[in-house]
Amino acid sequence: MKRVLEENLIYEILSVVEEIPKGSVATYGQIARLIGRDKNARLVGKVLSMAEYYGEYPCHRVVNHAGRLAPGWIEQGDLLRNEGIPLKDETHVDLKKCQWQFCL
DNA sequence: TCCATGACATCAA
């Protein structure tokens, strides 16, 4: 059923989001790639927009490829600073320093 | 099935 497929996406996405270490940020494309759907970055965003509805996830650690935070969500900047992530602007993080790296 | 939308990604100016 359609419903099941939808929940699968949500489950995979949220699983990855939950794995983002504190002090790091990930991009939508990055997450999409991790769940095997590198073309579905938009879906990631859609799910995260409802992430609070599904549970408590560090959705504030997810930004777009330019490091820009979610439009219309000003608090995200404060949350990130609270995590110790340096912000370039009120709406941008420093991906150079804080992007989530699995391999090092 | 077609059309519009979206917390996106890439590339070209």
Added chain:
DNA sequence: ATTGATGCCATGG
């Protein structure tokens, strides 16, 4: 940095 165009794909009407 900003704008425009293109791709990509699930979702909803």
